[in-house]
Amino acid sequence: MSCSREPYGTVTHRNRDGHPDQWVYRIGQDSYKIAIDTNSDGRPDLVKTYEDNEVVQIESDRNFDGKVDLIQEYSHGVLAREIHDDDFDGKSETIKEFRHGKLAIVEQDPQERGYIDIVEYYDDSGKLVRREVRHK
Ligand SMILES: [Ca+2]
Numbered sequence: 001m002s003c004s005r006e007p008y009g010t011v012t013h014r015n016r017d018g019h020p021d022q023w024v025y026r027i028g029q030d031s032y033k034i035a036i037d038t039n040s041d042g043r044p045d046l047v048k049t050y051e052d053n054e055v056v057q058i059e060s061d062r063n064f065d066g067k068v069d070l071i072q073e074y075s076h077g078v079l080a081r082e083i084h085d086d087d088f089d090g091k092s093e094t095i096k097e098f099r100h101g102k103l104a105i106v107e108q109d110p111q112e113r114g115y116i117d118i119v120e121y122y123d124d125s126g127k128l129v130r131r132e133v134r135h136k
């Protein structure tokens with residue numbers, strides 16, 4: 001038996017049809033990725049990256065088109081940053097930064113020109129305290 005022909009790594013779990021729905025691949029001494037096929041179309045749509053057995057990044061393909069549209073970065077197990085492509089065109093338009101796991105800053109590039117137009121600052125209660133518009 002060999003797992004080397006699997007395109008996404010070592011199969012660790014199969015669904016009831018016998019199709020693989022979870023793959024693990026090692027990327028370093030103490031780091032690895034787990035790719036999960038959540039909608040059973042045979043392609044991974046959720047990839048979790050672990051370092052020292054702690055999740056550091058989760059990449060999601062929420063509309064199952066094969067492209068990552070949400071990246072979540074974790075620091076010491078706490079959500080630190082999210083990069084959103086909410087219109088699923090392959091370009092991100094929103095970056096959210098978190099402080100102690102709570103939303104702190106939202107940076108928006110609504111026209112997807114590659115730089116931030118709007119920055120919103122939130123306090124610990126989740127209230128918007130300041131909004132800056134940088135480009136017209
Ligand atoms: Ca899938």
Ligand SMILES: [Ca+2]
Pocket residue numbers: 084085086087088089090091092093112
């Ligand atoms: Ca987009």
